[in-house]
Amino acid sequence: MSDxxxxxxxxxxxxxxxxxxxxxxxxDKQQWTFYHGFDASADSQTVGNLAAMMFxxxxxxxxxxxxxxxxxxxxxxxxxxxKDSERTLQSEETVAHNVECAKQQLSKVLYGHExxxxxxxxxxxxxxxxxxxRDIGKHFSMTPLVQRDYIAKRIGEGGAGISFTEFSYxxxxxxxxxxxxxxxxxxxxxxxxxxxxxxxxGVDLLRRARGQEAHVxxxxxxxxxxxxxxxGKSEEGAVWLDPAKTSPFKFYQFxxxxxxxxxxxxxxxxxxxxxxxxxxxMAEFAESKAGRxxxxxxAQEVTKIVHGVEAAAAAQKATESLFDRLGQxxxxxxxxxxxxxxxxxxQTQSGDTILEIVVRSGFASSKSEAMRLLQGGAISVNWxxxxxxxxxxxxxxxxxxGLNLIKVGKNNFAIVEVA
RNA sequence: GCAGGGAUUGUGGAGCGGUCAAACACGACAGACUGUAAAUCUGCUGGCUUAGCCUUCGGGGGUUCGAAUCCCUCUCCCUGCACCA
Numbered sequence: 001m002s003d004x005x006x007x008x009x010x011x012x013x014x015x016x017x018x019x020x021x022x023x024x025x026x027x028d029k030q031q032w033t034f035y036h037g038f039d040a041s042a043d044s045q046t047v048g049n050l051a052a053m054m055f056x057x058x059x060x061x062x063x064x065x066x067x068x069x070x071x072x073x074x075x076x077x078x079x080x081x082x083k084d085s086e087r088t089l090q091s092e093e094t095v096a097h098n099v100e101c102a103k104q105q106l107s108k109v110l111y112g113h114e115x116x117x118x119x120x121x122x123x124x125x126x127x128x129x130x131x132x133x134r135d136i137g138k139h140f141s142m143t144p145l146v147q148r149d150y151i152a153k154r155i156g157e158g159g160a161g162i163s164f165t166e167f168s169y170x171x172x173x174x175x176x177x178x179x180x181x182x183x184x185x186x187x188x189x190x191x192x193x194x195x196x197x198x199x200x201x202g203v204d205l206l207r208r209a210r211g212q213e214a215h216v217x218x219x220x221x222x223x224x225x226x227x228x229x230x231x232g233k234s235e236e237g238a239v240w241l242d243p244a245k246t247s248p249f250k251f252y253q254f255x256x257x258x259x260x261x262x263x264x265x266x267x268x269x270x271x272x273x274x275x276x277x278x279x280x281x282m283a284e285f286a287e288s289k290a291g292r293x294x295x296x297x298x299a300q301e302v303t304k305i306v307h308g309v310e311a312a313a314a315a316q317k318a319t320e321s322l323f324d325r326l327g328q329x330x331x332x333x334x335x336x337x338x339x340x341x342x343x344x345x346x347q348t349q350s351g352d353t354i355l356e357i358v359v360r361s362g363f364a365s366s367k368s369e370a371m372r373l374l375q376g377g378a379i380s381v382n383w384x385x386x387x388x389x390x391x392x393x394x395x396x397x398x399x400x401x402g403l404n405l406i407k408v409g410k411n412n413f414a415i416v417e418v419a
Numbered sequence: 420g421c422a423g424g425g426a427u428u429g430u431g432g433a434g435c436g437g438u439c440a441a442a443c444a445c446g447a448c449a450g451a452c453u454g455u456a457a458a459u460c461u462g463c464u465g466g467c468u469u470a471g472c473c474u475u476c477g478g479g480g481g482u483u484c485g486a487a488u489c490c491c492u493c494u495c496c497c498u499g500c501a502c503c504a
Contacts, residue, residue, distance in 0.1 A: 257455060259456055261456090263456095292455090366465085368467075368469080369448090371469085372448090375449095376448090
C-alpha cells in the first residue's frame with residue numbers, strides 16, 4: 001500500500017506520542033510481537049478507540065504480530081487515570097458482556113489481519129493473593145507509584161481519595177505485559193497516550209522479573225484542532241462504533257461535519273488511504289473548501305471500515321436526499337420509505353402533538369426541552385418550520401397520515417409514521 | 420482515634436432564614452450568518468396539565484409561619500495531630 005517503512009508511516013500519520021525507543025527505525029529491523037489492551041467498561045468502543053485500532057492496523061500491515069487484549073479483568077477494577085473520583089464497580093456479568101462486545105467490534109475493524117484475541121481475566125481470576133503480592137507486588141516500589149500524577153491528584157488536598165483497588169490498577173496492567181511476554185513473547189506494548197504510565201509498569205516489571213527489555217509506543221489523544229478539545233464527541237455525547245448506539249447515518253454525519261483544520265490529520269489516522277491518495281483529496285479540497293471533498297472522503301472511508309461498504313453507501317445516499325436539496329423539495333412517501341432504514345422511526349397516533357413526538361424521537365429529553373426547541377425555531381415537520389408555542393400554531397406542525405420527516409436542529413432527522 | 424474544614428442544579432463556583440429553580444463563568448443545546456465547517460452575535464440551560472404548580476442544594480431527622488441557609492445524626496472528602504515506622 002505504501003513504500004514507507006513502518007517508522008516512517010507512523011510518523012507521517014502522526015501516530016507517535018511517546019515511545020521508549022531511542023530510535024524508531026528499530027521497529028523496521030525485526031518482527032515484533034506487540035500487544036494492545038482495550039477497555040471493556042462500556043458495551044461499545046468509541047471513535048477514540050478506533051484511532052487506537054487504526055494504529056494497530058499499521059503495525060499489522062507491516063507484518064508484525066498482534067495480540068489484542070480485551071480488559072475483562074482491568075475493567076472490573078477501573079482505571080483511575082483521568083478520573084477525579086472513585087468509580088463505581090461494575091458487575092462481572094456487565095463486564096463479561098462488554099468484553100464480548102469489544103471482541104466483536106475489534107474483530108470487525110481489524111478484519112483481514114491475523115491477530116490473537118485475549119482476555120486478561122483468564123490469567124488473573126485464579127491468581128492467589130499471595131502469588132500476587134510475592135511475585136508481582138514485590139517488584140513495584142511505592143514511591144514512584146504514589147508520585148504518579150493522577151494518584152497524587154487524588155490523594156492531595158482537594159482530591160477525592162483513592163481506594164487500594166484502583167490504586168492497584170496499574171500493577172494489574174503491568175502483569176498483563178508479563179504474562180503476554182511469557183506466553184507469546186510480546187515485547188512491545190501499544191496504547192493511548194493516557195496509558196503511558198500503565199504501560200511503563202509492564203516495562204519495569206519485565207525488566208525486574210525477567211531481565212527482559214521491552215518497549216512502549218503510545219499514540220496521541222486525538223484533539224479537535226478547531227476547539228482544542230478531545231475529538232470524538234458529538235452533540236449527543238460519544239460517537240460509538242455500535243450501530244445500535246450510533247446509527248451508521250449519524251456516524252457518517254459525524255465525519256462529514258469534521259472541522260477543516262483537522263480533516264487531513266483525521267484522514268491519516270482514521271483511514272488506510274496512502275499518502276498519494278490523501279494528497280490528491282487534500283488538493284481537491286484546497287481548491288474548493290465549500291465542496292468539502294476531504295470530509296466526504298473521510299466519512300466514506302471510515303464508515304466503510306466500521307460499518308461495511310453497504311452501510312456506507314446507504315448513509316451517503318440518505319445524506320444526499322436530505323441535504324443536497326435542503327428545503328427545496330418535499331420528499332414523497334416513496335423517498336421517505338427509502339430513508340426508514342437510515343433514520344430513527346417514530347411510530348405515533350394521529351393526535352399526538354409535535355412535542356410528544358420530539359421527546360419520543362430522543363431529540364429532547366422532556367417536553368419542556370422540546371418546547372424550548374420549538375420556540376427557538378429548531379423543529380420542522382416536512383420542512384415547515386414552527387416557531388410559535390400556541391395551540392393553534394402547534395396544530396400546524398401536526399404530522400399528517402403516513403410518513404413524515406421531522407428535523408430537530410441542523411442535523412437530527414427522524415421519520416414519523418402516523419398510524 | 421481526636422480536632423477543624425467541606426459536600427450546591429453538566430463542571431467550576433456564589434448564596435449563609437423569606438425577594439432561590441438558586442448569581443456568575445465555562446460547557447451543552449438552539450437560532451442567525453456560512454459550506455451540514457470555524458469564528459462571531461443572539462437565545463436558552465430541573466420537571467409539568469407552563470400568567471400557575473411540583474421536585475431539587477450529600478442521606479435521614481428536627482427547629483421555624485417559612486430552611487440550600489439554623490440544630491442533631493449518618494455517609495464521604497480534605498487538613499492537622501495522634502497511632503503506625
